[in-house]
Amino acid sequence: MPEFSLAERYEAVRQRLRRAERLAARAEDTVSLLAVSKRQSASQIRALHALGQRDFGENYLQEAVAKQNELKDIDLSWHFIGPLQRNKTAEVAANFDWVHSVDRLVLAERLSNQRPKHMLPLNICLQVNLEGETSKSGCTPDALPELAHAVSQLPRLRLRGLMTLPAPGSVSAFAQLADSLKYLQGYYPHLDTLSMGMSADLEPAVAAGATWVRVGTAIFGHRN
Ligand SMILES: *Cc1c(COP(=O)(O)O)cnc(C)c1O
Secondary structure, eight states: OOOOOHHHHHHHHHHHHHHHHHHTTOOTTOSEEEEEOTTSOHHHHHHHHHTTOOEEEESOHHHHHHHHHHTTTSOOEEEEOSOOOGGGHHHHHHHOSEEEEEOSHHHHHHHHHHSOTTSOOEEEEEEBOOTTOSOSOSBOGGGHHHHHHHHHTOTTEEEEEEEOOOOTTOTHHHHHHHHHHHHHHTTOTTOOEEEOOOTTTHHHHHHHTOSEEEESHHHHOSOO
């Protein structure tokens, strides 16, 4: 297998995204690319930033904070996308711009209470566990309306939309998540975010309406 550089892999992913937008008859740049940098080094993040990438997704809090400290001199936007534990919410609230993995009200309440006053409200996606998912995280579709209502009331959060992490190949989850967002938009018209699609399945996610795709290995190569 030929070895590609970071710049080549990044360009290839951007081309896949632009092509998926065209095939779905969506306007250019309506899908944003979140570079998932878990288990990648701070220097890889710095190199990707130099190529124009600003948004990075991390799953593990201690690892993320260590890299954030090394990268304080550049302007990055950080997204927490991993399983969230209640004893970690204060650090997440203080160090991230987005959280994609909120699935319980208690987590949202803590994030809102702990969001530092000098920072903008924290952007939130509710993670939904649709049929066939491997991940145990995520609220059930039944619990979603009540959770969305409660989270939308919290002062230091800005509810933006929904996230899902389907089992490989279960692309029908993308249409289900898009339907759930449409339903919620009837009550909360400002919701604008569908976080879905990864290295292997960004095309069907874009076709179904993704606004963030979360891509790790296709950009950075295999994780350590
Ligand atoms: C690791 C991870 C990704 C990226 O997966 P790749 O297959 O490496 O693109 C996306 N979303 C979440 C929640 C992840 O944990």
